[in-house]
Amino acid sequence: MSSSSITDFHHLVENIKAWGKALGFQQVGISDIDLSQHEERLKQWLAKGYQGEMGYLAEHGMKRARPDELLPGTLRVISVRMDYLPPNAKFAHTLKDKNKAYISRYALGRDYHKLLRNRLKKLGDKIRNECEGLFEELHYRPFVDSAPVLEHALAEKAGIGWQGKHSLTINKEAGSWFFLGELFINLPLPVDKPAEESCGSCNACITICPTQAIVAPYVVDARRCISYLTIEQKGAIPEEFRPLIGNRVYGCDDCQLVCPWNRYAQLTDEGDFHPRKTLEGQDLLDLFTWNESTFLSNTEGSAIRRIGFERWQRNLAVGLGNAPYAKEIVDTLQQALPEATTLVKEHITWALRQQHQKSFNEEATVKTERLTQRLIRSIEKGLPRDA
Numbered sequence: 001m002s003s004s005s006i007t008d009f010h011h012l013v014e015n016i017k018a019w020g021k022a023l024g025f026q027q028v029g030i031s032d033i034d035l036s037q038h039e040e041r042l043k044q045w046l047a048k049g050y051q052g053e054m055g056y057l058a059e060h061g062m063k064r065a066r067p068d069e070l071l072p073g074t075l076r077v078i079s080v081r082m083d084y085l086p087p088n089a090k091f092a093h094t095l096k097d098k099n100k101a102y103i104s105r106y107a108l109g110r111d112y113h114k115l116l117r118n119r120l121k122k123l124g125d126k127i128r129n130e131c132e133g134l135f136e137e138l139h140y141r142p143f144v145d146s147a148p149v150l151e152h153a154l155a156e157k158a159g160i161g162w163q164g165k166h167s168l169t170i171n172k173e174a175g176s177w178f179f180l181g182e183l184f185i186n187l188p189l190p191v192d193k194p195a196e197e198s199c200g201s202c203n204a205c206i207t208i209c210p211t212q213a214i215v216a217p218y219v220v221d222a223r224r225c226i227s228y229l230t231i232e233q234k235g236a237i238p239e240e241f242r243p244l245i246g247n248r249v250y251g252c253d254d255c256q257l258v259c260p261w262n263r264y265a266q267l268t269d270e271g272d273f274h275p276r277k278t279l280e281g282q283d284l285l286d287l288f289t290w291n292e293s294t295f296l297s298n299t300e301g302s303a304i305r306r307i308g309f310e311r312w313q314r315n316l317a318v319g320l321g322n323a324p325y326a327k328e329i330v331d332t333l334q335q336a337l338p339e340a341t342t343l344v345k346e347h348i349t350w351a352l353r354q355q356h357q358k359s360f361n362e363e364a365t366v367k368t369e370r371l372t373q374r375l376i377r378s379i380e381k382g383l384p385r386d387a
């Protein structure tokens, strides 16, 4: 690139977008750093305690809404989207079979954090190399969840997508099965047009959520969300939520599965996001019989490893408690009791109680079961490719 063209920021932005696409991002957008209208909403969210045990969300105060306080000198944020939906996702298939473990789609492949951060770093390096000598002290830093950045707000400003009522970012041509990442940079690049809110009068995600975690449009009380309960919650899962979790043992996708915009979701080319055979569509019982070293080897490089073996077993015990009565389940749970930690023991005992009750009353279905049946019908009808 010649130095006359590089000083033309419009031209540079075109190049940045092309470099981003060559690095595997499906979309690249640029925004300024004014998130002042989000500060009040963020304050309210924290004041209500919706972050639960995720203390880091509150620790940084309003820095989360002020990119130039996180990285001094930041003028623009380059936001990126990377799709993660593989072919043949079989969502309904796994949700339908109560003896199978439903693991949320994003977690079935390789952990995305490192992959996205490395690619964003490469994008920054590319900008630095191409602009060599033109700007004094070019600073940039990639973020992917890593620091407390308001990713949805930035993505919306950069035109990547709007924040849906389930609080996730959606794009009209790509649905919501994508990760977000950002590169903070101190160049005064021209910005993109923000994405327009397009949920309209739809409320499907709010209605389908098994735990009623979407407490108002755009607002999720994390403490009620199955994703939080199975991944972030460290101790016992509150009993009121256990029957509602069903067979979702790691994260939850229900609010995205019901979203009509996911009919337009695009499939990923990224081999790393394709599911691992050891995790996809497995029986709860099989996963429950893994020992710690099997857990560690089968989850190497996966986000699941972060929760550790104890929470993995805790979640599976809940899934087994929610499975239809089977003598094999009862026997396996009982055999696991003596060796289990106090936390897991308590969840196994709960699961045994559920199994026991179901052995007397096969009809015992909770409201959430009806919701899941409704969701399965909606996936089969609306997302036949991914059902």
Ligand code: B12
Pocket (backbone or CB within 6 Å): 038, 039, 041, 042, 045, 054, 057, 104, 105, 106, 144, 145, 146, 147, 148, 149, 150, 151, 152, 153, 166, 167, 168, 169, 170, 176, 177, 178, 179, 180, 181, 217, 218, 219, 220, 222, 225, 227, 228, 231, 232, 250, 251, 252, 253, 255
């Ligand atoms: C903490 C966290 C969680 C928590 C809390 C989620 C939440 N909704 O807040 C838990 C563990 C529950 C979670 C779950 C999931 N997460 Co998460 N999570 C994050 C993280 C690290 C921070 C999110 C955050 O800041 N929450 C705090 C609240 C205050 O932020 P917010 O929702 O943006 O808040 C805004 C709205 O509430 C809005 N608002 C409030 N009132 C009002 C009123 C009106 C009128 C309007 C318009 C707006 C509005 O303003 C607030 C400020 O901007 C982000 C990465 C990041 N750094 O952003 C990933 C992230 C959001 N998660 C992601 C994913 C994939 C998930 C799951 C789908 C995983 C799964 N399958 O289990 C679920 C989905 C659950 C859901 N419906 O949100 C992706 C989403 C990608 C996308 N397409 O949007 C992200 C972006 C990670 C990434 N880098 O890709 N997550």
Ligand code: SF4
Pocket (backbone or CB within 6 Å): 166, 208, 209, 210, 211, 212, 213, 214, 220, 224, 225, 226, 227, 251, 252, 253, 254, 255, 256
């Ligand atoms: S991820 Fe599941 S539990 Fe969380 S808000 Fe969405 S539907 Fe509700």
Ligand code: SF4
Pocket (backbone or CB within 6 Å): 164, 165, 166, 170, 198, 199, 200, 202, 203, 204, 205, 206, 255, 258, 259, 260, 261
């Ligand atoms: S399900 Fe409906 S309300 Fe929810 S995010 Fe999708 S379009 Fe918006």
